[in-house]
Amino acid sequence: MSTLKLTLFSSIFLLVSSRINTYTWPDPKTDILEAIYYQQSGYDGRRFGFFVRSCDIGAGNIGPGRTNSAEWVRTAYHDMATADVEAGTGGMDASIGFERDRPENVGRAFTDTLLFFEDFMSVHSSMADLIALGAVMSITACTASASQRPIYLSFRGGRIDATGPGPLGVPEPHQDLATHINSFKKQGFNVTEMIALVACGHSLGGVNGRDFPEIVSVKNDSTNIESKRNFDTTQTVLDNNIALFQRMIDTVPKTVQLSGVIAPISVKPNNIFIAVKQDGNMTITGDIRTTTGWHPYSPAFECHVLSSFTVEVIDDGQSTVYTNGGAGFPIQTDIIPQAGLSCGTIFLGTSYSLNLTVAVRDDFQLQQVILTIPIPIQQAGSIVPRFELYIQTMQRTKTLNGTGYSFRGGLKDIGMPFQLWKGLGSCSLD
Ligand code: HEM
Known part of the structure; x- marks a missing residue:
């Protein structure tokens, strides 16, 4: 487990209520709603x-x-x-x-x-x-x-x-x-x-x-x-x-199970991208949200070493270590989306596509890597779209000798605007 040390700046932007009821990160069902509710202004304010x-x-x-x-x-x-x-x-x-x-x-x-x-x-x-x-x-x-x-x-x-x-x-x-x-x-x-x-x-x-x-x-x-x-x-x-x-x-249909009450977590990683390098190293970049601001970080580390990290916040000489409920903030390095090698295209405001590259661990000897993208589809009679899962087998595009990884790619026309990852570049249109 690695420790990221952060010294805080003081720009308060997070709307935090007095109710403390934490969840363990990551939890896709909660992460997005938590951000939409509690991140109102400032960097990455929704x-x-x-x-x-x-x-x-x-x-x-x-x-x-x-x-x-x-x-x-x-x-x-x-x-x-x-x-x-x-x-x-x-x-x-x-x-x-x-x-x-x-x-x-x-x-x-x-x-x-x-x-x-x-x-x-x-x-x-x-x-x-x-x-x-x-x-x-x-x-x-x-x-x-x-x-x-x-x-x-x-x-x-x-x-x-x-x-x-x-x-x-x-x-x-x-x-x-x-x-x-x-x-x-x-x-x-x-x-x-x-x-x-x-x-x-x-x-x-x-x-x-x-x-x-x-x-x-x-x-x-x-x-x-x-x-x-x-x-x-x-x-x-x-x-x-x-x-x-x-x-x-x-009040919801009886088939729906509501989650627990969504409260903000004190420390939240976000936009974490791990790049697999030709020389066998990886770099990790991302943001850590604390109650006083966002903190970008970009340490380099050796392949396969990192599985989770904790965050030590030093504020006014006081140190607090956040362990995400004990086990640390997990990082998965089995199948890693490569932001720097992926891009999105928006052409004349009408055509949208996602060109995604992922690094896959060779020792898993996976026969297939399946890409699943939820795509918003307009519904007849409503202005609210619904999401349809688009599924595609990703093709092997490159083996990175000596790194233990190879790349696989997938390309999909989305047909509608979609939220690109932060940090995802634009595809060139040639
Ligand atoms: C007998 C039940 C109800 C009737 C007949 C009724 C009827 C109306 C009517 C005619 C308006 C004016 C809408 C407009 O001019 O755009 C209105 C506005 C409103 N109603 Fe109701 N309503 C009822 C119950 C409720 C309930 C239970 C709520 C919320 C819990 C509610 C919340 C509102 C609000 C917030 C407005 C103001 C909307 C605005 O200012 O644009 N209503 N209602």
């Missing part, structure tokens, strides 16, 4: 929460008279509202992507919210998880005020996106009370809970004249702030009964 820093109408919102945080919470409710908890179907499953044309989902909030979240989608961060996270971060923004400490709902991952629309079921203003009671019962809420959830939800945002001209007299004027009527006078402060919100985002 900026997911930048659009809900405020809970009021004004600069930073998607348009005049609109409130991003209110729209994100409404999107979460409308996605969940087609749940049938007794049958164990529906809930937070991103089925809203297929349901935007329904009268019960009037307004631009849903399309705009989903389009924003789409950039954060991956095979380990489903749209349904992002809708839930959007509600979590909006509620934090809307509860932070001079008189109140912000509320952090617990965020769990693992929601699975629906591949088709759910049934009708979002309550509408013209329906009678009995219909509303029935809808909420199907969603798992009794009458008291229904009143509390609607009251809570409607302590944010308001009604748009564009979509409800019978309620708001200034119609269809997106530049006039009067074309929205807020529900209450304290719309920036979310009222109590937060536990109902927690149930809302945790």
Whole structure:
């Protein structure tokens, strides 16, 4: 086990809540969601929460008279509202992507919210998880005020996106009370809970004249702030009964198992690339995130020696060693993607491809190395893509004599934009 020594600089950028509940790195299902939630600004900041820093109408919102945080919470409710908890179907499953044309989902909030979240989608961060996270971060923004400490709902991952629309079921203003009671019962809420959830939800945002001209007299004027009527006078402060919100985002089909609560880890490696050199050495480059910043590193080491490392943080003369739960931060050197020999192509904004090289240990004598790439595919009837696994056998391209490794390559047209690794170069187009 090697030790990386880091001396800290002081740029605080990581949003860390007081809840400490660590997981062991790496955990692909958690790593991405943890980064989207807790890395907001600074180096490698994901900026997911930048659009809900405020809970009021004004600069930073998607348009005049609109409130991003209110729209994100409404999107979460409308996605969940087609749940049938007794049958164990529906809930937070991103089925809203297929349901935007329904009268019960009037307004631009849903399309705009989903389009924003789409950039954060991956095979380990489903749209349904992002809708839930959007509600979590909006509620934090809307509860932070001079008189109140912000509320952090617990965020769990693992929601699975629906591949088709759910049934009708979002309550509408013209329906009678009995219909509303029935809808909420199907969603798992009794009458008291229904009143509390609607009251809570409607302590944010308001009604748009564009979509409800019978309620708001200034119609269809997106530049006039009067074309929205807020529900209450304290719309920036979310009222109590937060536990109902927690149930809302945790309502999922019975086939879905949510993860534990995702909390930030104190030390997190990222963008780790190991390059196998012709002379038999390897170099490792990467970043280590600590609660006070990111720290790039690039030591060189001998083949096959490194299997894990620990991180010693020296801050103000105080040393703390992080062992990732005891066993160190693991590094696998059996099959190693070679970032310097791989590239991505984006041609005229239409054609996207990935050209990947991996180094494979010769002593394993593997007959086949299979490349699996999740590719985003547009779904008919929804603006939310789904991921399809593309599988390809990688061909041996080079043997590196004396290193114990050979290279294999794989090339795939993705057809849609995809997030390249950090550090992955562009393929030349000749
Ligand atoms: C009887 C049930 C409900 C009815 C009939 C209802 C109806 C409405 C209507 C007509 C609007 C105005 C939409 C617009 O102008 O764009 C609205 C906005 C909103 N609703 Fe509801 N709603 C219900 C329940 C809920 C619940 C349970 C929540 C959340 C938990 C919620 C969250 C919101 C939010 C945050 C807004 C403001 C959106 C914005 O400002 O853009 N609603 N609702």
